[in-house]
Amino acid sequence: MTDTHTRAVRARRIHFDYPEGGLDRHYVQGDLVMSHLVAYLSSTFPEGEDFFVRSVRHYADQITDPVLKEQVKGFVGQEVTHGREHTALNARLQQMGYPTRLNERLTRMALRWDERTFSPLTCLAMTAALEHFTAVLAESLLGDEDAQALLGATEVRKMLLWHAYEESEHRAVAFDVYRAVGGSERRRIWTMRLVSSTFAGSVVISTALSLFRDRAAYNPVRLARSVWSLRRSPFVKPAVRRRIRQYFTVGFHPNDVDNTDLLNRWQPELFGETGQLAANMRR
Ligand SMILES: [Fe+2]
Numbered sequence: 126m127t128d129t130h131t132r133a134v135r136a137r138r139i140h141f142d143y144p145e146g147g148l149d150r151h152y153v154q155g156d157l158v159m160s161h162l163v164a165y166l167s168s169t170f171p172e173g174e175d176f177f178v179r180s181v182r183h184y185a186d187q188i189t190d191p192v193l194k195e196q197v198k199g200f201v202g203q204e205v206t207h208g209r210e211h212t213a214l215n216a217r218l219q220q221m222g223y224p225t226r227l228n229e230r231l232t233r234m235a236l237r238w239d240e241r242t243f244s245p246l247t248c249l250a251m252t253a254a255l256e257h258f259t260a261v262l263a264e265s266l267l268g269d270e271d272a273q274a275l276l277g278a279t280e281v282r283k284m285l286l287w288h289a290y291e292e293s294e295h296r297a298v299a300f301d302v303y304r305a306v307g308g309s310e311r312r313r314i315w316t317m318r319l320v321s322s323t324f325a326g327s328v329v330i331s332t333a334l335s336l337f338r339d340r341a342a343y344n345p346v347r348l349a350r351s352v353w354s355l356r357r358s359p360f361v362k363p364a365v366r367r368r369i370r371q372y373f374t375v376g377f378h379p380n381d382v383d384n385t386d387l388l389n390r391w392q393p394e395l396f397g398e399t400g401q402l403a404a405n406m407r408r
């Protein structure tokens with residue numbers, strides 16, 4: 126077994142603060158589209174991560190591998206903490222004028238519908254698929270200085286770096302649970318098709334609706350500039366799109382791309398005594 130398969134996953138005690146007036150209205154470097162898009166993604170996390178936890182926990186008793194059992198505990202702890210921290214950010218974003226409360230509610234309704242409609246195994250496959258999206262986006266952020274520069278120097282940047290780190294750390298857990306309980310490749314790949322089209326659609330529509338409620342977006346030059354700059358976004362580079370598509374290959378595993386160096390590099394940078402998150406860690 127390789128290092129990545131036996132990696133210890135554990136939740137960290139950490140907290141982020143968004144004091145009133147601490148963030149600009151367009152907190153992603155003044156960029157309209159990115160500010161609304163990140164707000165939308167943030168509003169899907171608390172309910173989305175609850176859904177991931179429920180899907181994985183459903184099968185927790187069937188896991189016999191002691192390493193995976195421990196990783197599941199760490200996964201649950203990390204996702205619960207992410208949900209809590211995104212809820213706090215969403216409350217601040219709501220006060221700043223973003224429709225995060227509405228989007229949290231819509232996400233909850235959509236996921237409850239999924240749970241009523243699909244089997245627990247398909248819900249687990251959906252979790253593994255969405256975890257692939259988050260892991261690829263997370264590793265694009267951690268591995269690309271252009272992506273980090275895009276986030277400026279706010280508390281939101283610090284929070285997203287922490288979230289990205291832990292997503293990369295636990296990226297294979299839901300996938301391994303799916304495999305361990307006998308999930309087929311066929312179901313995994315079909316579910317990814319379903320998830321990728323609905324996920325992309327919901328991001329585009331919800332970001333557009335969110336912009337629609339923002340007066341600043343009625344400045345055509347500013348809006349056009351922001352939309353135009355998306356094509357140079359580090360998150361839609363061909364390499365990123367290629368990595369998303371790897372999931373469609375039969376035999377794919379999240380650890381096919383080694384992230385050991387990436388995590389080893391960021392560990393002291395974020396969580397070390399003098400790391401970027403030293404003040405946020407509860408020791
Ligand atoms: Fe998460």
Ligand SMILES: [Fe+2]
Binds near residue numbers: 204256259292295
């Ligand atoms: Fe995750």
